[in-house]
Amino acid sequence: MASPKRRLQGLVAATITPMTEHGEINFSVIGQYVDYLVEEQGVKNIFVNGTTGEGLSLSISERCRVAEEWVTRGRNKLDQIVIHVGALSLKESQELAQHAAKIGADGIAVIAPFFLKPWNKDILVNFLKEVAAAAPALPFYYYHIPALTGVKIRAEELLDGIQEKIPTFQGLKFSDTDLLDFGQCVDQNRQRQFAFLFGVDEQLLSALVMGATGAVGSTYNYLGKKTNQMLEAFERKDFSSALNYQFCIQRFINFVVKLGFGVSQTKAIMTLVSGIPMGPPRLPLQKVSREFTDHVEAKLKSLDFLSFTDLKDGNLEPCS
């Protein structure tokens, strides 16, 4: 069985794939991006080529090059780098898994194939097993995101007996709002050292109560520091402060959700907050409007989420 450095915990940023205005991958800013996550956001784990990274919109060779760049730039700076290697083709998934092992990633994650879908748990586990077997020394995570894959097999069901089938199974990335399913994943696997990584940033506090060991999300790219404050408050059992932080984060996410929120918007917000150009998304996603960015900038300032805020204290919405 694979032995990770230690159980993946805390915040994991679902990385954006920076692109040029011409739609090519902008590898040149990844080094700066690593430093920003570590130094400005206190986030030392990353999840590469997932939803936020537009992994399924990249070619296989692009995915390999992106993974390589993150591993190279993150060496001695980041704690753990998990590469998402899910694909519609088992062969491609295996190729990506082998590549992740070769470049020295710390783990791989896989979503359910979503065009020709597995229609029951056993079929899905068989698919995952074949991918995991291509990288037998790497910790393996299942990436549960039913709203996007359309594969609604409950995670709790999937986890039942999974280590017998997939000895490298190390944990679950749970991007869904079904806290009954999530809670039962934790409850039924208390004897195992699995990582339970929650993927709905606006509801993380509820998942911590249920036993989440960490979180993977898009907002940790730019709200990592604020979310870490929530984790610290939770750790010291200061639930009132933890709730304040969660509500504050929710105020922002609620605001952007109403404007329309997804990967394109994440790229624009990260560019605004970090100053590192993330570029436009790749088709079929659309670049966001200037109006969106202006609204978001005003909201971030009012919440004091921007370090360069120039508003008077009286105009700030208290967040702690």
Ligand SMILES: CC(=O)N[C@@H]([C@@H](O)[C@H](O)[C@H](O)CO)[C@@H](O)CC(=O)C(=O)O
């Ligand atoms: C559907 C989606 O993109 N969910 C995000 C969340 O971080 C999400 O952006 C956040 O909770 C705001 O709704 C993550 O779960 C996705 C993720 O971790 C990834 O990029 O792989």
